[in-house]
Amino acid sequence: MPDIAAIEVTELVKRYPRVTALDGVSLRVEQGEFFGLLGPNGAGKTTLISIVAGLARASSGRATVMGRDVVADYRAARSRIGVVPQELVFDPFFTVRETLRFQSGYFGLRRNDDWIDEVMANLDLTAKAQANMRTLSGGMKRRVLVAQALVHRPPVIVLDEPTAGVDVELRQGLWAFIRRLNREGHTIVLTTHYLEEAQQLCGRIGMLKGGRLIALDRTQALLQRLADVQVRLRLRGTLPPALRGRAIEQGDGRVKLRVAAAADVEGVLAACREAGAAIDEVEVGHADLEDVFMQLMAGDRQRVAA
């Protein structure tokens, strides 16, 4: 069923009394994708995820999970999606295993211990199975949240800022596990503030700003929107006016310039020399997702259809 989208939202609008959180977002995430949803705080990422997961209701528009409407056919939709919430929430009354058993039961799974054991093993939780949730560290609680999202083996997994405040070791382990799930056919949707992570993991990215989708493209295509080559300089003196148009970022004696090709770097250096600016440091590299993100968020409202 390749024509059924893992997640599809159509003209989704969410208005709160004081603010419009989503302003007509349409988006399709295909099955098997590793999709990144990026945007600054308040862009509408969590609202979008909440509507898809059934935690909030859209003011208008429609959302489906694996072709099932999240309102009209909510049982089917919810049993096909697992959500790792952003907040580090837990129920202080129960142990890790109790938490995972209850979560299984909510999805109608009575004898789920084999899978629970497997998920716990993959998330390094086995030793903590009998520990009360209250006694766990933040990183451990985060792992339990991931495990809770997976108890019903959902084809679509949504992770809302899963690595916020998580140590490096857990982050690596978590991504290895999520990548494996993706290889095994699960669709992954990720929101994160760590753009490096999104760049490494996501095949396609949507960027939200002010409740609107301002970019939606393959990660590589997004990166190519900026000139392929960048020169980072540390200068004493001012940047020659001729080069100002190329500046992506500037400040504190450092500038980042875009150039069309590696051969143009020489011209940039020459221009600086002629203008009397001493160059302390030169670094030549490629644009990363952060550059693209900064540029898009800076205000140019180019809306791109996928």
Add this chain to the structure above:
Amino acid sequence: MNGAGANAAEGLTALPRAVGSAGFRTLLAKEVLRFWKVSFQTVAAPVLTGVLYLLVFGHVLEDRVEVFPGVGYTAFLIPGLVAMSLLQNAFANSSSSLIQSKITGNLVFVLLPPISNREFFLAYVTAAVVRGLVVGIGVFAVTVWFAPPPLKAPLWIAVFAVLGAALLGVLGLIAGIVSDKFDQLAAFQNFVIMPATFLSGVFYSVHGLPPFWQAVSHLNPFFYLIDGFRHGFFAVSDASPWLSLAIVLAALAAASAVALSMLARGYKIRN
């Protein structure tokens, strides 16, 4: 049951179907285990409170008050205290569980799975009934030794115990949905539930009141709960148990309709 939308009107009639679902049973088990894990606070404490009321009021008033002919005050007081503890703890269970889950955010674990509004409603209310009954039985088991009341119509006792706990469980659910903070919930508890249970004839028979306050008492649905419950012990009551049953059922249906319609609209829970 791949519930295509749930509205409150359909909700009430379709409640029995929800009982069979794994979602309901799991959520009920979770809710019961939740209070049982802290039973010192949720069961033992209210039982102690009930006993203290009995010791103090029973001791002071035993020789001065005869409410029904041939029934001592302590024996009269015991069913009232049992009912009051049962009602207050049923309310406390659903309301505090829900508001804790809302404030800590772990309600999301129940909102993400395919649990219908009816299953959600029934699980919280049934757990409240279980807590109410456990506390009520606890209070009875400890106080009965002071002045064993007769058990003339046990079926009425069971009916009013379950319906009363259910009504307060539903009211607790509504209070938990509406409140955003613990102090709002506390206000509901202190300014509505406490006065209504206290002034419902727990400590006295409304027949002894001046006519005006008798009339006021008859407007309080909790009066019928306590009166009907007590009828099961003494086969004597201020109102007919059938009238009490009708009023309690009507109050339960009305409160349930309100709660289910809030859930169907996603009021404060899925907004």
